[in-house]
Amino acid sequence: MRKVIVDINGGDNPPSEIINGAIDAVNRRDDLIVILAGQEKVINDTLANLAYPSDRVETLFCEQIVTNEDSPTSVLKQKKESSLIKGMQLLSNRDDIDGIICVGNTGAVLVSATFIVGRVNKCRPTLATKLPNSKGGYSILVDCGANVDCKEEHLIGFAHMGLEYAKALNISDNPKVALLSNGSEEKKGNELVKNTHQLLKEMQDINFVGNVEGSNCLSGNCDVIVSDGFAGNILLKNVEGTAKMIIKQMIAEVNNATDESEAKAIKKLIKRLMDKFDFNSQGGAIILGVNKLVLKAHGVADRTTISASIDMVCSLAENKLIDSIKASI
């Protein structure tokens, strides 16, 4: 039986949307227990209108809420009764729980996971995400925003954790690991990247394929893209921003269509591309390097996303991602 905590607070949608996503998952799979963390009245009122197996839905009532305005470190002291902190504590204390899904304040999720759930072998926890690629699959980007100032040893850690993550997602048995840089040649990069390149080259346990440029990150030629969290975040957000700009331009072209059938063809194409590049359904980012599975869903996460995120936690638990990371770093 898999057990997953769902923090009902945070993100752009109301808690009822998150709760609905969790209930969808528990109704869909009979190997799952979900633990809803949040305000008693909100949870009870929402559940009152839903059908679900009551023996597989647990609750963790807590009345405080972490907002995007809270500074990540202050949360540990000032929001002790929040669904985020109480959820992390429960996750840390109980061996039978696989992971937690959070939608809110990324910094607060990262800090509470690091200090409450705890780090693996004193490593630097990192945030990894999936980028859709031209081959119809995904590549892992690690770090995508957690650690903006990095040293060589941090990037090496990200490489190890990213490749275990790629394996656990069944992206590849022997993931190709690349280093994000301003040129594919070995000598290209800032000091950090040039030094890390030399270290990765020497490592027997990493299938290092060299540098990858910003233009090739979506090519699918590598499975894991290693970066500091500053450049990684800019890359991730720019993929989304560029895709959005092009889609926006396409929508404008609907109005320039010469007839009804042309407009219809463009609309159909937009829908197909949006399904293809829907970052919302991809399960968000994961914190790697802590002792349990901690998933940070996108702020826009809806019912469908939450349900898919729970599947992802279950699948990563079955594939023993945490054990693999513990063994690798």
Place this chain on the structure above:
Amino acid sequence: MRKVIVDINGGDNPPSEIINGAIDAVNRRDDLIVILAGQEKVINDTLANLAYPSDRVETLFCEQIVTNEDSPTSVLKQKKESSLIKGMQLLSNRDDIDGIICVGNTGAVLVSATFIVGRVNKCRPTLATKLPNSKGGYSILVDCGANVDCKEEHLIGFAHMGLEYAKALNISDNPKVALLSNGSEEKKGNELVKNTHQLLKEMQDINFVGNVEGSNCLSGNCDVIVSDGFAGNILLKNVEGTAKMIIKQMIAEVNNATDESEAKAIKKLIKRLMDKFDFNSQGGAIILGVNKLVLKAHGVADRTTISASIDMVCSLAENKLIDSIKASI
């Protein structure tokens, strides 16, 4: 009268393509003299087949060629007879020449411009480019790849030069300057960005609008995006890479069209988007911070691009970009 040197060597196309672009420009505008720098036989053979005003086409014969394999610093000593080095020397020695267009080895162009044409007030020269934005205009990205390890004072210099460039391109009279970061909030960024943010905030002569995220670089909400050359290069190439991936996906959808008219509509849309996002026609990147106009066209530059790049040099010379930069830093 405007005078522009064109280095016929480098890039993906043969020198004849570059020469044709230069001749197109000289035939199109009667205020222009072009100076073709390159091998005597190649220039003479190409010109023999072209019609042009012979009093406005000069030549600078030199037999060596700088390739992409040459290390940038070695070029100064080992390729003294190349079109690149000879061209830069001529540009530096003659007050009546406005600028040079180069297609090849970016590092070699940057090094030779810095050491031969010379720096403005001992500043750090930088590479700036135009990004198309959602508002139908352009935003300047500076640095897009020249300086991968930067200090605060370098980014401040890029901000000053970028805003003069935006003014000279008539993007705005009072360009909005933003700092590329992993979040829009003031406290977001790596150490370099956080420190630079505080300095830019204090500057009276810069219309600083705060941080810009990777997702908003194409929104047109800022006119100048300031970055170190590492993150800037990743951003620039990623815009191109993401756009290409989406176009590729659209091309694949032509085959999934249910009938001829749908396929035709998709093809028409692809063409319109490719015209819109054609980085090739945008005139390439410029080196800011040296004493003359040095334009580095994209490696794929063709006849049309070269001709457009010459227009750009003329326009920047008319708008006195170099004088503005000298006054600002």
